[in-house]
Amino acid sequence: MNIEPTAISGLYVVSPEVKGDERGFLMEAYREDAFAAVGITVGKFVQQNQSFSRQGVVRGLHFQWDKPLGKLIRVINGKAFMVAVDIRKKSTTLGRWFSLELSAENKKSLYAPAGFACGFVVTGEVAEVEYLYTALYNPTGESNIIWNDPAVGIDWPIKDPILSARDKSARVLAEWLKTPESDIF
Numbered sequence: 001m002n003i004e005p006t007a008i009s010g011l012y013v014v015s016p017e018v019k020g021d022e023r024g025f026l027m028e029a030y031r032e033d034a035f036a037a038v039g040i041t042v043g044k045f046v047q048q049n050q051s052f053s054r055q056g057v058v059r060g061l062h063f064q065w066d067k068p069l070g071k072l073i074r075v076i077n078g079k080a081f082m083v084a085v086d087i088r089k090k091s092t093t094l095g096r097w098f099s100l101e102l103s104a105e106n107k108k109s110l111y112a113p114a115g116f117a118c119g120f121v122v123t124g125e126v127a128e129v130e131y132l133y134t135a136l137y138n139p140t141g142e143s144n145i146i147w148n149d150p151a152v153g154i155d156w157p158i159k160d161p162i163l164s165a166r167d168k169s170a171r172v173l174a175e176w177l178k179t180p181e182s183d184i185f
Contacts, residue, residue: 058161060119066141068114070134078127079103088115115185
């Protein structure tokens with residue numbers, strides 16, 4: 001697999017080597033030794049989630065501070081415009097965002113350590129997204145940043161998304177940075 005760093009420290013794009021023939025394909029979606037070889041220490045993944053969404057749905061920008069949670073994210077059906085925003089208070093790239101298309105076709109993944117708010121918009125008819133977490137989900141220790149925070153300035157490929165009530169009422173990054181929890185990253 002090819003693991004490439006992005007312009008934001010700690011954030012990586014993973015492109016697997018896909019071996020296929022007329023029967024189908026086989027690929028390694030994650031290898032601890034390959035991550036370690038490029039300096040990524042994940043620890044271990046302790047939870048796997050999967051979501052299904054239809055075209056135009058935005059999920060995010062979500063993150064967890066108690067216990068800080070890193071994610072390995074991939075689309076296993078359909079396609080999505082995936083985004084990660086650096087929310088680490090002491091980072092030189094605080095507030096910067098990175099995006100890429102993840103799809104069943106390109107089979108790429110995005111690894112975002114704790115301290116990133118992640119989200120996506122479904123750009124195909126549907127998207128099934130798989131997440132591997134480095135900590136167990138804790139609904140009392142998680143939050144979100146509004147998808148269209150003008151200070152972050154994400155160039156989303158959609159202007160009028162379908163949002164959950166939770167994502168509609170999310171705060172801007174500047175509000176999050178005023179909380180004591182934001183010191184954790």
